[in-house]
Amino acid sequence: MAADRLVCPTCGREHPASERFCETCRMPLVQIAGAERAVSRRRLRARKIKPEYSEGALVKVARADSQPEAEFIEGLLLEEGIPCMLRRSAGFDVPEVLAAGPRDVLVPESGAQAAREALAWEQP
Ligand SMILES: [Zn+2]
Known part of the structure; x- marks a missing residue:
């Protein structure tokens, strides 16, 4: 046990x-x-990430309505070994919505295809 x-x-x-x-x-x-x-969390991330998904410029693969949703997506991607970065969506970077505004989810170009597949089930 x-x-x-x-x-x-x-x-x-x-x-x-x-x-x-x-x-x-x-x-x-x-x-x-x-x-x-x-x-x-950083240590966990470093352990899971696959190097082949860590190359290239960051590309946007998803948009989340809030930080918790963005972190949920981040967790899904990490399960696949894809590193990702969360960034406030353009136009929402004003103080009142820093915590609550939508987020863009960015991944390195080499991981973008795998990321889109990992997230496909939840896209409309
Ligand atoms: Zn120790």
């Missing part, structure tokens, strides 16, 4: 339940279940 394994929130190394601190980072260990959230 996952509950008796511990993981370092910094480097992601697993440790037996008898340990309290990461032997590498000296960070207090956390249970696996909580660690998925604790490990930095």
Whole structure:
């Protein structure tokens, strides 16, 4: 059961339940279940991204109505190994809507085709 394994929130190394601190980072260990959230998103990204999808100029593959929706799309793309960048849609970069305005989802050109396929099911 996952509950008796511990993981370092910094480097992601697993440790037996008898340990309290990461032997590498000296960070207090956390249970696996909580660690998925604790490990930095950037680190997770770096692990999943496929280099062949990381080349070329950024192209827009989708538009989201809000930051949460944009992050949902970002998650879908990362599952496919496609890095992406979220950018406020043009014309909405005024302070009142910084948090809520629509977002463009951009990916490197070499990943655009795969990204469009990954998202195809949710486009009208
Ligand atoms: Zn560590």
